[in-house]
Amino acid sequence: MIYFDNSATTKPYKEVLDSFVTVSSQYYGNPSSLHNMGGQAEKLLTQSREQVAKLLEVKPSEIYFTSGGTESNNMAIKGAAMVNRNRGRHIITSSIEHASVLEAMEQLAGGGFDITYLPVDKDSNVSVNDVEKAIRKDTILVSIMQVNNEVGSIQPIGKIGEMLKKHPSILFHIDSVQAIGKVPLSLYRNRVDFCSLSAHKFHGLKGTGALFIREGVRLAPLLSGGNQERKLRSGTENVAGFVAMAKALRMTMANGELGIAKLKKIQEKLRAGLNEFDGVTIHTPLEGAAPHILNFSLDGMKSEVFLHALEREGLFVSTTSACSSKKKSPSKTLLAMGVSEDLADRSIRISLSFENTEEEAREALTIIKKTVNQLRKVMN
Numbered sequence: 001m002i003y004f005d006n007s008a009t010t011k012p013y014k015e016v017l018d019s020f021v022t023v024s025s026q027y028y029g030n031p032s033s034l035h036n037m038g039g040q041a042e043k044l045l046t047q048s049r050e051q052v053a054k055l056l057e058v059k060p061s062e063i064y065f066t067s068g069g070t071e072s073n074n075m076a077i078k079g080a081a082m083v084n085r086n087r088g089r090h091i092i093t094s095s096i097e098h099a100s101v102l103e104a105m106e107q108l109a110g111g112g113f114d115i116t117y118l119p120v121d122k123d124s125n126v127s128v129n130d131v132e133k134a135i136r137k138d139t140i141l142v143s144i145m146q147v148n149n150e151v152g153s154i155q156p157i158g159k160i161g162e163m164l165k166k167h168p169s170i171l172f173h174i175d176s177v178q179a180i181g182k183v184p185l186s187l188y189r190n191r192v193d194f195c196s197l198s199a200h201k202f203h204g205l206k207g208t209g210a211l212f213i214r215e216g217v218r219l220a221p222l223l224s225g226g227n228q229e230r231k232l233r234s235g236t237e238n239v240a241g242f243v244a245m246a247k248a249l250r251m252t253m254a255n256g257e258l259g260i261a262k263l264k265k266i267q268e269k270l271r272a273g274l275n276e277f278d279g280v281t282i283h284t285p286l287e288g289a290a291p292h293i294l295n296f297s298l299d300g301m302k303s304e305v306f307l308h309a310l311e312r313e314g315l316f317v318s319t320t321s322a323c324s325s326k327k328k329s330p331s332k333t334l335l336a337m338g339v340s341e342d343l344a345d346r347s348i349r350i351s352l353s354f355e356n357t358e359e360e361a362r363e364a365l366t367i368i369k370k371t372v373n374q375l376r377k378v379m380n
Helices: 014-026 036-056 069-084 099-110 128-134 157-164 239-253 256-275 303-312 332-336 358-379
Strands: 063-066 090-094 114-118 139-145 171-175 194-198 209-213 280-282 293-298 347-351
Touching: 014 239, 036 063, 036 239, 063 069, 069 099, 069 139, 069 171, 069 194, 069 209, 090 099, 099 114, 099 139, 114 128, 128 139, 128 157, 139 157, 157 171, 256 280, 256 293, 256 358, 303 347, 303 358
Parallel strands: 090 114, 090 139, 139 171, 171 194
Antiparallel strands: 063 209, 194 209, 280 293, 293 347
């Protein structure tokens, strides 16, 4: 089996699973309890927060644990909108954001907020000038993903953050779910106020994530209750999950530049191999893309049919993002890039992890070639 659908979810590291089981079975006290078992759980939660903060080079008090990227995005966007609605109701985002951002924006629009959706160019990049031109006196938030989850384009987060230094009252949220560990980022240097993470994208467990909230920035909580996570995210904390998340992030970040170079090499091999096939259009930009995502279309080949044919050969890929794949509609990202609806409806996404190999890439290309030839014979 070759698993090339890591942008949908990654396989948890064995060490991550082991840590989850150990904490769940031995340190299962509620961290809010006053007794010793609660104290042990609270200590583990504190240590996990400190580890995540150290890896992100921020303060532990700026890390808030969540259930994943969707909650982190909603918490940042809706929380910022609600607490700042009296000074402005204008928000800027892009047309290629994850569904958890776009649908949060739609909800806010229904509540009286004005949302500007910025276009992207043919390489799926947002223009910094477009962001600046869209700013108004009542703008309170800019939300731009760091790496697009479908084609892998890296957005100019640093340049946007630099430009926003001229507008200190405007908050800046980035969705780094697809970027963490694969595309470098300095949250402080790039003037980021909120940053969303999801553990299952870097070999952690589903249902765990984090939101960086810069010190001094206020949010209105989405969840009310027992005042956990410093009153911003009530609910008994998933201590075992967050311990596992901290371990997964540490192991992922340990791959460093060598791991990223390995991903680039595999991606280049796949790109070169695909370019040799007739009727292939590669949508992932050659420059300025993350090293783990490669999106392409095949003429005359419906993506869902092709995906299942590859699956029968032991190769697992995806069409659009996992959150949108069952809607059976063309990729909004590709349409925003100017790709025709026909090609967008035929797109396939390959997404890698540090555990993939060049040998798997060679075998995948062989499987793709075989499958294309078989399907075209049947179609003809």
